[in-house]
């Protein structure tokens with residue numbers, strides 16, 4: 001038996017995807033890098049730290065909504081006919097936010113099958129272990145897949161109703177068109193009567209200022225700045241680029257036209273950066289002018305009307321919604337029609 005090792009093709013294909021993304025984004029007239037590039041090992045740790053920052057209200061607020069309403073959410077999801085639910089989660093990661101909902105499902109029906117889907121096998125292993133240790137009654141079936149590129153791998157259990165979870169404001173990274181396509185992909189794997197629980201961050205309102213939004217993406221401790229700059233460190237490591245991350249400034253801005261927070265990396269000087277050639281293309285020299293930015297992330301913020309329109313466009317009808325008292329964050333339950 002050969003020793004178990006990471007498949008070399010798998011490593012190459014990730015680096016190839018990183019190279020392709022970086023080449024396309026950094027040679028376009030307005031330089032961009034896709035947000036999935038943030039999540040290498042260091043970036044995933046930084047993101048976990050972000051979720052615990054005082055300014056980053058999203059994770060904490062969504063968790064408090066689940067804590068207050070999990071039983072009601074599960075009751076609504078099961079419908080009047082008291083159907084047994086199976087839970088599938090897109091982009092589950094380590095499933096830290098899901099525990100409250102799984103506990104409510106176990107309270108309601110004694111046991112539950114939980115299918116977390118994520119690109120990271122490591123994150124899923126952590127999810128599986130944590131749940132196994134803390135939540136007897138939950139059977140975990142991990143699925144490694146990229147739900148943004150492939151059909152959602154749903155292991156349909158006969159006679160059970162599916163509750164799909166897409167929480168944590170993950171939908172916020174997608175343009176309206178891509179968000180619709182993503183939800184249509186989810187819908188295509190569901191049957192009428194199945195449900196979707198969507199977690200969305202909300203736009204500014206009477207109790208939510210633009211300053212609150214901006215602070216969540218520009219914290220005092222500099223964790224979000226480190227998270228943003230880490231993408232350059234990743235390109236240095238994965239592709240052999242020679243970015244000096246200290247010569248790029250973290251920027252977070254509110255774009256009212258598109259109702260989104262944008263993150264950028266702003267070049268502090270005139271500088272050149274080398275991208276060595278590889279199977280994705282020949283060597284490149286990039287030039288950055290002072291003040292020029294690389295747009296690294298969009299984080300869309302929703303109004304209740306926008307949530308409804310998005311869900312309806314993917315053939316879902318809202319059956320319940322919950323939010324915190326300051327209208328920072330919303331959790332919406334929708335029926336597959």
Ligand code: AVJ
Nearest residue numbers: 050168169170172173224299
């Ligand atoms: C993981 C997409 C929900 O947009 O709030 C956090 C990522 N970026 N701080 C978000 C993020 C900067 C996060 N999502």
